Amino acid sequence: MNILLFAAVDLVAIAVLAIGLYLPRHRRRDLVVSYFGINIGVFAVAAALSGSSVGIGMGLGLFGVLSIIRLRSTELEQHEIAYYFCALAIGLIAGMAPDPLWLPIALITLILLVMFAADGSKVLPRYRHQEIVLDRAVGGDEELHAYLSSVLPGARIHQCTVQQVDLVNDKTIVKVRFSAAAPSSGLGGPASARPVPPLPRTKPAGTALTAENHEVISQESR
Structure with a gap:
């Protein structure tokens, strides 16, 4: 029952992060798809490994491996990297679902609040x-x-x-x-x-005659 609850929490959290915060501010649809995909993938793997004895170590290893692959595949801006790591962290926290029940919800809420404040237009706007x-x-x-x-x-x-x-x-x-x-x-x-003002550009000393000037000179010489 807890896994269904945290699946819903994860979906709501990544929707708030990607659609509610990132998309209105930065307008990159491709990264919204990437945030959803990486978040759901990490959540699924973390939920599957949460019952095993190597769950935490495997989860942290997955976090690091996916980070290296994603950051080497294309160039990202610094704020996009921040959203990317937040999507990873939300999926990992929701998938592991540590006790007590309120702790993962509080951590996910903290991530969203920090991103809402840090990436706001009021923070160092100029x-x-x-x-x-x-x-x-x-x-x-x-x-x-x-x-x-x-x-x-x-x-x-x-x-x-x-x-x-x-x-x-x-x-x-x-x-x-x-x-x-x-x-x-x-x-x-x-x-x-x-x-x-632009820098002045000097004309070359030997400027060639245009076709029009050449015709005028020819008529005068006649």
Whole structure:
């Protein structure tokens, strides 16, 4: 009877995690299917092994093996990894169903509450992590910070790491962690700052004549 109860608890919990929390916030249907599949699979294996003497060790081993396989199969964002481990943990806790009866329910509820709070829009809403390609080769730290400040007007730059400096093509790839500027509707605020003007491009010295110019010159020579 307990296994049916915890099967229902597991289904409700993974539905809240995948459909109630993840899907409205991040909009990836493929990962919702993945969360459901891995959760139900772990729950079934953990429930089948819960009565054996190696149940806990086998469950933890399954947790680790599935984590390695899943994380090596495709690239995931950090928040997606967090949801993935929560789906694994919910299935494992519900499948093992440790005594007393309220303990697994309390642990699953704690996981959902933490994810609801940690991934909410109110937690550090202006913090960003972005990879930016600059249209010039920037070498010094002071010059890089000054240029990023002009590219990201009003933002507070916390950290920037140069990934590549291309002197041939004149570009720089940098990863930046920053706080975005507060939204402002008034004129002259951060939201109304002017964009950085592009670098001037010089024309080559020997510019070829177009077909139209060539025709005009030919007519004048006649």
